[in-house]
Amino acid sequence: MTNWILGDKFYTVYPHKNSIKGLWESKWKAACIKAVYPFHDGAYEDFEPIFEKLIAENINDAYTDEYTNSFLPTAEALESKALEAAKNGIRDKAAEYYRRAAVVYRISRFPYVSPITEGKTVTSPLKRAAFDRQKEVYLKAASTWSPPIDEVVITHKYRAGNDGETIPLLVRVPQLADITNQVPVVLLMTGLDGYRCDNSQRTHELVGRGWAVVICEIPGTADCPADPTDPESVDRLWNSVLDYMASRPEFNLQKIVAWGLSAGGYYAVRAASTHRNQFLGCVAHGPGTHHFLHEDWLERIDDHEYPFILSKAMAEKFGFQSVEDLKKDGQKKFSLLDNGIMQKPSCRLLLLNGVDDGVVPIEDSLLLFNHGSPKEGRFVEKLAHMGYPDTLVTAYEWFENLLTKGENPGLKN
Numbered sequence: 001m002t003n004w005i006l007g008d009k010f011y012t013v014y015p016h017k018n019s020i021k022g023l024w025e026s027k028w029k030a031a032c033i034k035a036v037y038p039f040h041d042g043a044y045e046d047f048e049p050i051f052e053k054l055i056a057e058n059i060n061d062a063y064t065d066e067y068t069n070s071f072l073p074t075a076e077a078l079e080s081k082a083l084e085a086a087k088n089g090i091r092d093k094a095a096e097y098y099r100r101a102a103v104v105y106r107i108s109r110f111p112y113v114s115p116i117t118e119g120k121t122v123t124s125p126l127k128r129a130a131f132d133r134q135k136e137v138y139l140k141a142a143s144t145w146s147p148p149i150d151e152v153v154i155t156h157k158y159r160a161g162n163d164g165e166t167i168p169l170l171v172r173v174p175q176l177a178d179i180t181n182q183v184p185v186v187l188l189m190t191g192l193d194g195y196r197c198d199n200s201q202r203t204h205e206l207v208g209r210g211w212a213v214v215i216c217e218i219p220g221t222a223d224c225p226a227d228p229t230d231p232e233s234v235d236r237l238w239n240s241v242l243d244y245m246a247s248r249p250e251f252n253l254q255k256i257v258a259w260g261l262s263a264g265g266y267y268a269v270r271a272a273s274t275h276r277n278q279f280l281g282c283v284a285h286g287p288g289t290h291h292f293l294h295e296d297w298l299e300r301i302d303d304h305e306y307p308f309i310l311s312k313a314m315a316e317k318f319g320f321q322s323v324e325d326l327k328k329d330g331q332k333k334f335s336l337l338d339n340g341i342m343q344k345p346s347c348r349l350l351l352l353n354g355v356d357d358g359v360v361p362i363e364d365s366l367l368l369f370n371h372g373s374p375k376e377g378r379f380v381e382k383l384a385h386m387g388y389p390d391t392l393v394t395a396y397e398w399f400e401n402l403l404t405k406g407e408n409p410g411l412k413n
Contacts, residue, residue, distance in 0.1 A: 004297075005355065005362050013303040014358070021055045023307055037388065038110065038193070038307075041200050042103030046074055050104075062110050062308040065126045071108030072130070075101045079137060091144060098141035102197060105134035111193045111306075112313035113222050117162070131195075131222065138197040147175045147207060149200075156225050158239040164225025167240055170196045170215040172203045177212060177250040184255035184403040185245060188215040189264035189271075192317055195222040202259075205396060211403060212251060216241055218264050220317035229319030231334055234267050235274050242278050255403050258282040259395065262359070262386060263317065269336060272346040273372065281348035281402050283395050286386040288360035289342065290367055293331035297361060298323070304358025305384045342371035350376045350398050352391040354383030 004010045016022040032039040032047050039047065050071055053059075059066050082097035109130040114123045123131075142149035149172045156167050177183040186206050188199055196215040203213045219237065220228030227233040245251055257280050260268025265287025272282040291297055301310050315326040318334060336342050351365040368375050378394045380387040 006358060009356060009358060010300055014305055017303060018060060020060045024051045024055065038107060039103060041099050043100050046100055046104055050074055065124055068108045068126050068130055071104050075104040078104065095141040095144045098137045102134050102138035102141065105130050106198060109134065111308045112316065114316050115222065115224055135197050147172060149203060154240065154244045156240045157243055158236040160236060161230055162227040163233055163236060167216065167225055168223050172207050173212040173250060174207055174210050179249040182250055182252040184211045185251045186211055186213050187256065187258045188213060189258060189260040189267050190215065190217050191262035191264050192221060192313055194261060209400065214245060218267050220319060228317060231339060234270065238271055238275055255280055257399060257402065260284050260287065262286045270341050272349040273341050273344040276345060276347040279347045283350045283352060283398065285352045285391065285395065286357065286360060287351065287364060289364040290335045290337040291363045292360040293334055295327045298327050301359065306359055337367065342368060344372055346373045352387055352394060353379055354385060354387035355379050355381045356383060357385045359385040
């Protein structure tokens with residue numbers, strides 16, 4: 001394609017690129033103050049001195065250990081404060097410090113953590129260690145919430161080929177849920193840089209509405225056991241996760257929905273067809289489907305709104321040895337159009353995004369309207385990837401109508 005809907009922005013190098021100073025001053029400082037992506041759950045006071053140090057020392061490459069090391073003293077100091085508060089019986093304060101420490105570890109391991117396969121990881125050992133610390137301190141905080149978030153590790157019953165043996169999940173269930181009071185379930189499919197410990201606010205919102213939440217990472221990221229090189233490994237992943245969900249007597253199996261976030265949106269689109277009889281509906285939020293893997297698009301994604309170099313993480317996530325291999329073979333191997341998924345019937349599928357998305361083209365959502373079952377969508381002009389904050393409201397309303405009111409979300413005025 002030559003004429004992208006993104007227009008002139010497709011050829012623009014966004015001002016924050018390749019400069020931690022530009023990133024902090026033009027994007028991340030404001031996000032940090034507001035505690036929104038990727039700083040949700042965090043505190044500005046924890047990050048300001050870290051970024052002052054990064055800027056002063058001209059550390060611009062987030063893939064380096066030098067970048068990660070800049071965050072670790074702050075995270076460790078917050079852990080110490082949490083431990084002290086816990087010893088003194090101040091449970092809420094301990095949980096707060098653990099939560100804040102988890103966010104510092106999260107930003108330190110940005111932008112990507114690869115799974116461990118055959119005892120090795122593509123990610124640097126330091127980033128993997130930071131991610132492991134993030135999980136540990138996050139669960140120390142989240143296990144004290146009401147209701148708590150629990151880690152559940154299930155057997156990957158449907159594993160095949162190079163899939164791993166177990167699937168780690170985070171599960172949060174309303175307190176009054178039981179076999180006599182079954183609740184709807186939202187399966188969160190995480191993204192390229194946001195993993196199972198990065199969705200506190202979503203779980204607050206969903207559990208607050210009386211729904212259970214199950215969070216699972218997607219192939220090629222974090223601790224997901226699904227073979228990233230096999231396009232069908234994710235189907236086996238959902239088979240095992242849905243089997244587990246069916247074993248929970250408090251879950252209403254007639255009201256299971258999925259919410260795919262960013263890179264997870266790609267998998268929500270796929271699951272809406274491959275598992276259409278198990279999901280009442282799916283939301284694909286910021287999904288790529290076909291064009292996002294076109295060589296022309298991949299040539300420019302590192303210039304757009306993503307905080308750091310994106311192509312490298314995408315190549316690793318899809319199991320390619322290099323960005324050049326991703327450009328050459330990514331679309332033919334993973335396109336939902338070329339592999340026929342798009343043409344199949346699906347459950348209800350809501351597509352959400354910003355029209356000015358420079359991570360995945362809005363064309364990838366629009367393409368779906370001409371294939372398979374009719375779709376629903378909301379695309380917000382002048383907003384970038386994911387269309388935040390406007391699209392969040394739409395997602396919650398759509399789920400509310402589907403799960404609670406039993407209405408057709410597409411008929412809501």
